[in-house]
Each structure stands twice: as C-alpha cells, then as structure tokens.
Amino acid sequence: MSVVSAPVPRQPATRAVLRRGLGVIWGGIQVERRPFALAVVGSVLWAAATVGTAGAIGWLTDAVIEPAVGRRSVSAADLWAIFGLLALVLAVNVVGVILRRVYATVAGFNLQARYRRGVTRQYLRLPLAWHHRHPSGQLLSNAHADVEATWQVFNPLPMAIGVIFMLLIAGGMMILVDPFLAFIGLLVFPGLFAANLVFQRAMSPRITRAQELRAEVAQVAHESFEAALVVKSMGREDEEADRFRARTLELRDSLVEVGRTRGTFEPVIEAIPTLGTLAVLGVGTWQVAQGDLDAAQVVQMAYLFSILAFPVRALGWVLAEIPRSVVGYDRVQHVLTARGGLEYGEGRARRDGGPAAxxxxxxxxxxxxxxxxxxxxxxxxxxxxxxxxxxxxxxxxxxxxxxxxxxxxxxxxxxxxxxxxxxxxxxxxxxxxxxxxxxxxxxxxxxxxxxxxxxxxxxxxxxxxxxxxxxxxxxxxxxxxxxxxxxxxxxxxxxxxxxxxxxxxxxxxxxxxxxxxxxxxxxxxxxxxxxxxxxxxxxxxxxxxxxxxxxxxxxxxxxxxxxxxxxxxxxxxxxxxxxxxxxxxxxxxxxxxxxxxxxxxxxxxxxxxxx
CATH class of the missing domain: 3.40.50.300 (P-loop containing nucleotide triphosphate hydrolases)
Structure with a gap:
C-alpha cells in the first residue's frame, strides 16, 4: 500500500517547455475560439481603459484642475467634466473586466469539462487489464487534478494578452509625452520581465511537485477509504494514519516552500515598478523645473507606471502556469492515448429467447x-x-x-x-x-x-x-x-x-x-x-x-x-x-x-x- 515518492522534477522555463506549453494553449484556443475571443476583446477594452485613465487624468489635470486651482474655485461644469470623463473610462473598464473574466472562466471550465468527459469515456473503453495496472487514486487524479492543472492557465491568459496591448499603448503614450522620460521609465520593464522569469524558474518545479503530492495524498486517502474494513479488522488504524500523515506533511512542506519562494520574489517584483515610478517622478520634476515638461505630463507618466505595476504580473502568472500545464497535459494524454480496448464486429447475438450455448x-x-x-x-x-x-x-x-x-x-x-x-x-x-x-x-x-x-x-x-x-x-x-x-x-x-x-x-x-x-x-x-x-x-x-x-x-x-x-x-x-x-x-x-x-x-x- 506504499506510495513511492517521485523526485522533484526539473521544469525550467526552457524553450522546449515554453514551446510545448504554447502548443497546449493554442490547442485549447482552437477548441474554445468564441469564448476565448470574447475574453481577449474584454481584455483589450480593459487595457485601453486602464491606460486611458492615465490620459484622462493628465488631460483633466491640464485642462480642468490646474485652471481651477489657479482661480481658486471649481465650477459645476468642471465637476461634470471630471465626473463624466472618469465615468466613461470606468464604464469601458468595467465592461472589459466582465467580458474578460466571464469568458476566460467559460473557456477554461469548458475545456476542463471536455477533457474530464474524454478521460472518463476512455476509462470505460479501456480493458480491465489496463485498469489493473493503474491505481484508482491515480485515475481520480488524472480526471480531476491533472485536467485542472492543464487548463488553469486560461484564467490569467486573456489578462496577459491585454497587458501586452496595454504596454504597447502605454509605451506609445509615454513616447509621445517625452521620449527621454519614457526611456527612463521603460528601463523598468526588462528588469520586471527578468524578475518574473527567475520567479517562474524557481516556482515551476515546486508547484509541479506540490501537484504530484496532491495526487499522492488523494491516492492514499482513497486507499484508506476503500480498505476501511481491512484497516479496522487488522487493527491498522494508527499505521494507516501515520502513512497518511507522512504524505500530508510532505505536501505541507512542499506548499510552504512554494509560499516561501513566492514571499521572497513578490516584494522584489512589486518594488521594481515603484522604483520606476520614483525615477520618473524624480527626472520629471527636474524637467518641470527646467521648463521642458509641465506637471500634468509628469502626473500622467507617473500614473501610467503605477497602474501598470500589477497587470504586468499577469505575464509572470502565465509563465509560471505553463510548466504545470505541460505536466498535467502529459498525464491526461497518457490516458487519452492509451492503447487497448476491444474491437467489435458487426454480428448480432440471437435474441429470440431460449438458453444460450x-x-x-x-x-x-x-x-x-x-x-x-x-x-x-x-x-x-x-x-x-x-x-x-x-x-x-x-x-x-x-x-x-x-x-x-x-x-x-x-x-x-x-x-x-x-x-x-x-x-x-x-x-x-x-x-x-x-x-x-x-x-x-x-x-x-x-x-x-x-x-x-x-x-x-x-x-x-x-x-x-x-x-x-x-x-x-x-x-x-x-x-x-x-x-x-x-x-x-x-x-x-x-x-x-x-x-x-x-x-x-x-x-x-x-x-x-x-x-x-x-x-x-x-x-x-x-x-x-x-x-x-x-x-x-x-x-x-x-x-x-x-x-x-x-x-x-x-x-x-x-x-x-x-x-x-x-x-x-x-x-x-x-x-x-x-x-x-x-x-x-x-x-x-x-x-x-x-x-x-x-x-x-x-x-x-x-x-x-x-x-
């Protein structure tokens, strides 16, 4: 009844893993074209509205807020202009977020349902000899945890695609405002991508191992339930509890390691955009003092960096999920591509009553x-x-x-x-x-x-x-x-x-x-x-x-x-x-x-x- 512990697999972000992961993602997109397309449309709207918020704030600062500060009064027209423009941008943002989240969820869960049905149909088709070679806990893991791991990447994927559009739009806006200041700020993004890549390399094997241990814990638990009569009649409750405890503690340690790694990298990744914002503010303030820029432009640039800090993380999420998707996909494909089963002819059994020979x-x-x-x-x-x-x-x-x-x-x-x-x-x-x-x-x-x-x-x-x-x-x-x-x-x-x-x-x-x-x-x-x-x-x-x-x-x-x-x-x-x-x-x-x-x-x- 023992479960052999598998070594921690090495899953670096190699070209092969990324290429295979992108192939898995593309296959899923082909199956769920319409929901995924709507999720991407929503993500692009969200990206445009998010970046547009910075432009709107810059314009309002220049056209409404600074004049109001200068005359020390705010008119109703000023308030309506501020409210109307921000409400319009917010409405586009909300519509985009709803489309992105709803249809990304629909695409991901449709794929999970499709593959779970495929796995269970394959279980029914495969011969008894195949089932005898595969423990039921592993089969349950294939149909649930592995399918979920394969398509979990579809949750952050539309957002990551929107982030790419967001970066393109924001980069263009910053260059239009001031190329030099945009260059200073955009230096942040190579560092951010490098940090995300290192984070992904460190997290992938740990997440993959945690996934394997979840399957092993499920297998031990399933065996314990199925063998309840044997365990109780043989007085093996303590030994069975110890066996389950060993697996759960190993899973706990693996998840703690995941949390420790995440806790180490996330503050660094969070700090990089803040450093970029501070750099933009510092250089921008100097340029305002020199008369090369006005305050509204500096505010717009700083706000752009502040709103880009979190969404850019979505690219790291996708990179972190890709190796897990590949591992889950391989396990599911092991079932779906299994050979065997019975071939049937066209003959019909006699059904006119009477005993058979x-x-x-x-x-x-x-x-x-x-x-x-x-x-x-x-x-x-x-x-x-x-x-x-x-x-x-x-x-x-x-x-x-x-x-x-x-x-x-x-x-x-x-x-x-x-x-x-x-x-x-x-x-x-x-x-x-x-x-x-x-x-x-x-x-x-x-x-x-x-x-x-x-x-x-x-x-x-x-x-x-x-x-x-x-x-x-x-x-x-x-x-x-x-x-x-x-x-x-x-x-x-x-x-x-x-x-x-x-x-x-x-x-x-x-x-x-x-x-x-x-x-x-x-x-x-x-x-x-x-x-x-x-x-x-x-x-x-x-x-x-x-x-x-x-x-x-x-x-x-x-x-x-x-x-x-x-x-x-x-x-x-x-x-x-x-x-x-x-x-x-x-x-x-x-x-x-x-x-x-x-x-x-x-x-x-x-x-x-x-x-």
Missing part, C-alpha cells in the same frame, strides 16, 4: 506481466439450458474463464463462441444484451433498491419483485421502510454482505439473460438461502444457461456438469459423483469444502445454543 476452444490467456498463462489450452462446452459448475483451487483460473466467456477480456489463443458465433465478431453491446455476470465482489449504487435492480430502466414493480423473489431478497426488501424505494447507502452499506449479493443477483435475473455467469456470487449467504436461490434459478432457467464458480457442495451437486481446473487447465469434467470416483484432486477439494462447511455449521449451532 457457450464454448471455449483451446483457449489460452496470460495476465500482462506474467510468464505462466492463467489458462492453457482450455476446452469447455456449456450446453444450452444446462448448469455448469467450475471447481478448482484458488488461482486455477476460474474467474478468468468467466471473464473470457463474457468477453470482458480477449483470449490470447483459441476462440470463445456464443451460440456458435465468435464473441469477437459480435457488435458492441450484443453480449451484455444476452449474458450477465454476477461477481463475488458486488457493487451497489447509493440509490434505491429498485434502481439498483433495474439500473434506472423502466420496469414494473411486479417484474422487480419477481427478480427479488428468485434471488431470495423479497423478504428483507419488503421489511425496509420504503420497500423498493429504500435508499441502501454507498456501495449498499445499509445492507449485509449476503443481502448485497442477493440484490446483485436480482439485478442479473431481472434482465432474463440467456447466459447467467455466477462467480461465487452467493458466498456471503447462508447455505439454506443458497439452496433456495439455486432452486429458484433452476425453476426460472427455462430460458437460461448457468455457468457458476462453485465452492459449496449445495451448488456443486445441483450442477448438470462439473468442470475441475488446476493450474489453468481442465483436468476432468462430468457429474459430481463421477469426479469424486475418478479424480483425486477434485475429491480432496470437495471433501475439504464439506469439512469446512460442517465446522462452520457446528460453530453456528454452538453460538445459537449459547444465546
């Missing part, structure tokens, strides 16, 4: 990364309308065989057929339409009993109750306060393990499959209830073939044929009585099952007597 011919399957095959040259015939029990020791390949029968994974060699058609030739959705799996580890949604049985499909109460009756779930469901409409909690937490299995079985029965596959799907129910379930399935199986992974004698003895597996091979098949007589491994195994069942029954009887 399943067959495996010389099937071989090997789990990825393993040298020995899980199944080797397996031949199996499951006749239509029969009940076939798969029996074998742990690791013999029983669950793998059921997955192959329903084409949850593809064979490495040989073929699997359903009613004589190769399952690889059937169209998408054809197998689920006629065959259903009930696994041992059942999953129920945080929803009503009805919706867990029908999965949201329209159904009459009678059909749902009939399925629950076959699964021996009718009694406890009727006892629930709201019956079919009772909420059963996350993963069915309001029900016992056996009750969850019975609801999952009812879910399969309700679909009236032609092939029903049970992978030890009644392991949590009492033997007497299991016998009633199996009897109900036999009565309802006039149109159903049943393939069951069996451990209990009640299941095995009810089967029409028993298939015994060891080490991925079929060693024998026949009735229970035939295999007991001629197959030593099978006899030893079922006798062990019987002894275990007898011991469990004796314990339960003694507990009952003690009560």
């Amino acid at each position: 399943s067959r495996l011919d010389s099937v071989t399957y090997r789990h990825e990364g393993e040298e020995q095959p899980a199944l080797h040259a397996v031949d199996l015939v499951v006749p239509a309308g029969s009940t076939t029990a798969l029996v074998g020791p742990t690791g013999s390949g029983k669950s793998t065989l059921t997955n192959l029968a329903l084409r949850l994974v593809d064979v490495e060699g040989g073929a699997v057929t359903l009613d004589g058609a190769d399952v690889r030739d059937l169209g998408k959705g054809e197998i689920p339409a006629v065959a259903t799996l009930v696994p041992q580890q059942t999953f129920l949604f945080d929803d009503t009993v009805r919706n867990n049985v029908t999965l949201g499909a329209d159904a009459s109460d009678e059909s749902v109750w009939a399925a629950l009756r076959v699964a021996q779930a009718e009694g406890f469901v009727r006892a629930l306060p709201d019956g079919l409409d009772a909420m059963i909690g996350e993963r069915g937490g309001m029900l016992s393990g056996g009750q969850r299995q019975r609801v999952a079985l009812a879910r399969a029965v309700w679909r009236r499959p032609r092939l029903l596959v049970l992978d030890d799907a009644t392991s949590a129910v009492d033997p007497s209830v299991e016998q009633a379930i199996l009897a109900g399935l036999r009565e309802a199986s006039d149109g159903m073939t049943v393939l069951v992974v069996a451990y209990r004698m009640a299941t095995i003895t009810l089967a029409d044929q028993v298939v015994y597996l060891e080490h991925g091979r079929v060693l024998d098949r026949g009735t229970h009585a035939e295999l007991v007589d001629r197959c030593r491994g099978y006899a030893d195994l079922v006798h062990a099952y019987a002894r275990e069942a007898a011991e469990r029954a004796a314990v339960e009887r003694s507990e009952e007597e003690a009560r």
Whole structure:
C-alpha cells in the first residue's frame, strides 16, 4: 500500500517547455475560439481603459484642475467634466473586466469539462487489464487534478494578452509625452520581465511537485477509504494514519516552500515598478523645473507606471502556469492515448429467447506481466439450458474463464463462441444484451433498491419483485421502510454482505439473460438461502444457461456438469459423483469444502445454543 515518492522534477522555463506549453494553449484556443475571443476583446477594452485613465487624468489635470486651482474655485461644469470623463473610462473598464473574466472562466471550465468527459469515456473503453495496472487514486487524479492543472492557465491568459496591448499603448503614450522620460521609465520593464522569469524558474518545479503530492495524498486517502474494513479488522488504524500523515506533511512542506519562494520574489517584483515610478517622478520634476515638461505630463507618466505595476504580473502568472500545464497535459494524454480496448464486429447475438450455448476452444490467456498463462489450452462446452459448475483451487483460473466467456477480456489463443458465433465478431453491446455476470465482489449504487435492480430502466414493480423473489431478497426488501424505494447507502452499506449479493443477483435475473455467469456470487449467504436461490434459478432457467464458480457442495451437486481446473487447465469434467470416483484432486477439494462447511455449521449451532 506504499506510495513511492517521485523526485522533484526539473521544469525550467526552457524553450522546449515554453514551446510545448504554447502548443497546449493554442490547442485549447482552437477548441474554445468564441469564448476565448470574447475574453481577449474584454481584455483589450480593459487595457485601453486602464491606460486611458492615465490620459484622462493628465488631460483633466491640464485642462480642468490646474485652471481651477489657479482661480481658486471649481465650477459645476468642471465637476461634470471630471465626473463624466472618469465615468466613461470606468464604464469601458468595467465592461472589459466582465467580458474578460466571464469568458476566460467559460473557456477554461469548458475545456476542463471536455477533457474530464474524454478521460472518463476512455476509462470505460479501456480493458480491465489496463485498469489493473493503474491505481484508482491515480485515475481520480488524472480526471480531476491533472485536467485542472492543464487548463488553469486560461484564467490569467486573456489578462496577459491585454497587458501586452496595454504596454504597447502605454509605451506609445509615454513616447509621445517625452521620449527621454519614457526611456527612463521603460528601463523598468526588462528588469520586471527578468524578475518574473527567475520567479517562474524557481516556482515551476515546486508547484509541479506540490501537484504530484496532491495526487499522492488523494491516492492514499482513497486507499484508506476503500480498505476501511481491512484497516479496522487488522487493527491498522494508527499505521494507516501515520502513512497518511507522512504524505500530508510532505505536501505541507512542499506548499510552504512554494509560499516561501513566492514571499521572497513578490516584494522584489512589486518594488521594481515603484522604483520606476520614483525615477520618473524624480527626472520629471527636474524637467518641470527646467521648463521642458509641465506637471500634468509628469502626473500622467507617473500614473501610467503605477497602474501598470500589477497587470504586468499577469505575464509572470502565465509563465509560471505553463510548466504545470505541460505536466498535467502529459498525464491526461497518457490516458487519452492509451492503447487497448476491444474491437467489435458487426454480428448480432440471437435474441429470440431460449438458453444460450457457450464454448471455449483451446483457449489460452496470460495476465500482462506474467510468464505462466492463467489458462492453457482450455476446452469447455456449456450446453444450452444446462448448469455448469467450475471447481478448482484458488488461482486455477476460474474467474478468468468467466471473464473470457463474457468477453470482458480477449483470449490470447483459441476462440470463445456464443451460440456458435465468435464473441469477437459480435457488435458492441450484443453480449451484455444476452449474458450477465454476477461477481463475488458486488457493487451497489447509493440509490434505491429498485434502481439498483433495474439500473434506472423502466420496469414494473411486479417484474422487480419477481427478480427479488428468485434471488431470495423479497423478504428483507419488503421489511425496509420504503420497500423498493429504500435508499441502501454507498456501495449498499445499509445492507449485509449476503443481502448485497442477493440484490446483485436480482439485478442479473431481472434482465432474463440467456447466459447467467455466477462467480461465487452467493458466498456471503447462508447455505439454506443458497439452496433456495439455486432452486429458484433452476425453476426460472427455462430460458437460461448457468455457468457458476462453485465452492459449496449445495451448488456443486445441483450442477448438470462439473468442470475441475488446476493450474489453468481442465483436468476432468462430468457429474459430481463421477469426479469424486475418478479424480483425486477434485475429491480432496470437495471433501475439504464439506469439512469446512460442517465446522462452520457446528460453530453456528454452538453460538445459537449459547444465546
């Protein structure tokens, strides 16, 4: 359950990173052209209004304020001129800010939603083998934190583009006012850009590492929630808390380092424009004294520098976000470009009712990364309308065989057929339409009993109750306060393990499959209830073939044929009585099952007597 700590990645603002980051940004712009264009229009309006404020103040100083000071009175016309001009500039500024912020947000969140949908669709498309190689915490991080990191840059981007226009307009205005003073002031900007670049180089690896640690903390937390039963039953609460604590402390230290770096650079970056303003005021005052400039021009220049100080920071924000975007994009693309999945043909499964026939011919399957095959040259015939029990020791390949029968994974060699058609030739959705799996580890949604049985499909109460009756779930469901409409909690937490299995079985029965596959799907129910379930399935199986992974004698003895597996091979098949007589491994195994069942029954009887 440990999480390996990754080294702090080096993410300097190299040309390669900047080029890739700009490529990511351009791809996003192409997808969200209209919202981004409106955000840029708003940003340009904001830039023009911000710089225009300086021009307006300069003009008002020269044309209104200085004359009013000279005559020591202010007329109503003067006040209306000041108010009207500033209100006009403010209105343009407000409209620009609204457009910029609203549509930058729309573009960014549209991209996040698009990519989250793409990632989750890919999760559904990729085969089970791929999911087995990727922990669920990492998959959650890909769909959330990494997608967010990729497109977070769209928040400051329109503002940064507006800043470029602002600098061009302001630079032109300053040059028109006085080239020498503009030159003195503009010397600030190379220093500001250099400071932002150094800031970005220092911040990028720290922010990237913090992003990785967020994913690791999420992964540890998710494992702790999923393994709550194991943790509590094994008394590992303190150890699990220590594991989570170590990750959170590492994340804390990483975020502190980010804050320390930010706290070091930000005062310097804030000070540079102030120094430029002071330089402009100093040189401008000297020029006013010499008669080369008037006070209004110096005020206009100083104000321009004061209002440019904060917006120019947006360029640094974009530079700081680019490496994070590249890291997030690479992680998301790892999912979106993953190879695998099942290819489908155009064939259709027979849906005219009646049980299905399943067959495996010389099937071989090997789990990825393993040298020995899980199944080797397996031949199996499951006749239509029969009940076939798969029996074998742990690791013999029983669950793998059921997955192959329903084409949850593809064979490495040989073929699997359903009613004589190769399952690889059937169209998408054809197998689920006629065959259903009930696994041992059942999953129920945080929803009503009805919706867990029908999965949201329209159904009459009678059909749902009939399925629950076959699964021996009718009694406890009727006892629930709201019956079919009772909420059963996350993963069915309001029900016992056996009750969850019975609801999952009812879910399969309700679909009236032609092939029903049970992978030890009644392991949590009492033997007497299991016998009633199996009897109900036999009565309802006039149109159903049943393939069951069996451990209990009640299941095995009810089967029409028993298939015994060891080490991925079929060693024998026949009735229970035939295999007991001629197959030593099978006899030893079922006798062990019987002894275990007898011991469990004796314990339960003694507990009952003690009560």
